[in-house]
Amino acid sequence: MTAFFANYLGYDAGWFVATIIGILLIALPLMLAVAMIIYADRKIWAAMALRRGPNVVGPFGLLQSFADGLKVFLKETIIPSSANRGLFLIAPIITFTVALLAWAVIPFGPGMVLANVNVGLLYILAISSLGVYGIILAGWASNSKYPFYSAIRAAAQMVSYEVSIGFVLVTVVLWAGTFNLSGIIEAQRAHIFGFINGFAFNPLLFPMAVVFLISSMAETGRTPFDLTEAESELVAGYQTEYSSMSFALFWLGEYGNVLLMCALNAILFWGGWLPPVDWAPLYLVPGIFWFFGKILFFFFVMSWIKATVPRYRYDQLMRLGWKIFLPISLFWIFLVSGYLMLTRYGV
Structure with missing residues (x-):
């Protein structure tokens, strides 16, 4: 795309226009996907609870998310008198913006990536760790005890959970030999038995795929790890004092992060845009469809868990992260690195 515009505008202007178009091609469909994924989330919960879910606004209730978005857009933004006004308003913007920034290095197919940087995985780790700042600022700036407790949580x-996620990523990098997300996907081609794509089918890496899936739910605050929004003891957590579009930005950021974690599960362990089997006819299906299909599958799994698993206590949440996932992921680094030293590089 850059080469096309550079022919007419020169390289600098052509690069700028191509980059802006690339950003819009990712950001606009992503925001539409977030609206529809909220609808899908509610329909999955309803089906598992033997209810109908949204079914009035638009055909099959498909426009319900847009009606909800219009409703919050028309509402008044209320700022508590004792709140820190500047930080109170900027917190949801940070949460939403950070959720979009991470998608810059996500490869949707061969060559279909906005920024194909060699340290894409490190970029993802850095950006995802910034998301907590929006929640902390929201809890502190509200000047209310329940949002503040939520921010500390x-x-x-x-x-x-970022600690265990970091160790899980180390095992993937060791096996793939690169931090580049496209390179990690290519390393999974014909990985098992010479025809099965994906690290998750590797007995040494499958436990890390499970740890990463559970840790990604904890990282995004999904049930059963939604301790930051626990209505039974925190009213609504860091969102308690928010209304109108500031509240909606938290929702958009949350679901944007959920989709990002679903994409990372697909990229790191399940072959990304590759079909499940390295068989020529399956490559006739464009890679972006395989990738989106895997994202939807992991989103369904997360919705399934949310509809069926009760919320953890906070001590259980911490114990799982520090006493179970951390030792397992740390031990697995030694296991994987030792195996690779013996088989790939020699003793």
Whole structure:
């Protein structure tokens, strides 16, 4: 795309126009996907609870998310008199913006990536760790005890599970030999038995795929790890004092992060845009469809868990992160690195 515009505008202007178009091609469909994924979430919960879910606004209730968006857009933004006004308003913007920034390095297919950087995985890790700042600022700036408790919980929860996620990513990088997300996907081609794509089918990496899936739910605050929004003890957590579009931005950021974690599960362990089997006819289906299909599958799994698994206590949440996932992921680094030294590089 850059080469096309450079022919007419020169390289600098052509690069700028091509980059802006690339950003819009990712951001606009992503925001539409977030609206529809909220609808899908509610329909999955309803089906599992033997209810109908949204079924009035638009055909099959498909426009319900847009009606909800219009409703919050028309509502008044209420700022508590004792709140820190600047930080109170900027917190949801940070949460939403950070959720979009991470998609810059996500490869949707061969060559279909906005920024194909060699340290894409490190970029994802850095950006995802910034999301906690929006929640902490929201909780502190509200000047209310329930949002503040939620902010402290969010900080402890996200830091705890980022540690195990980081160790899981180390095992993937060791096996793939690169931090580039496209390179990690290519390393999974014909990985098992010479024809099965995906690290998850590797007995040494499958436990890490399970740890990463559970940790990604904790990182995004999904049930059963939604301790930051626990209505039974925190009213609504960091969102308690928010209304109108500031509240909606938290929702958009949350679901944007959920979709990002679903995409990372697909990229790191399940072959990304590759079909499940390295068989020529399956490559006739464009890779972006395989990738989106895997994202939807992992989103269904997360919705299924949310509809069926009760919320953890906070001590259970911390114990799972520090006493179970951390030792397992740390041990697995030694296991994987030792195996690779013996088989790939020699003793």
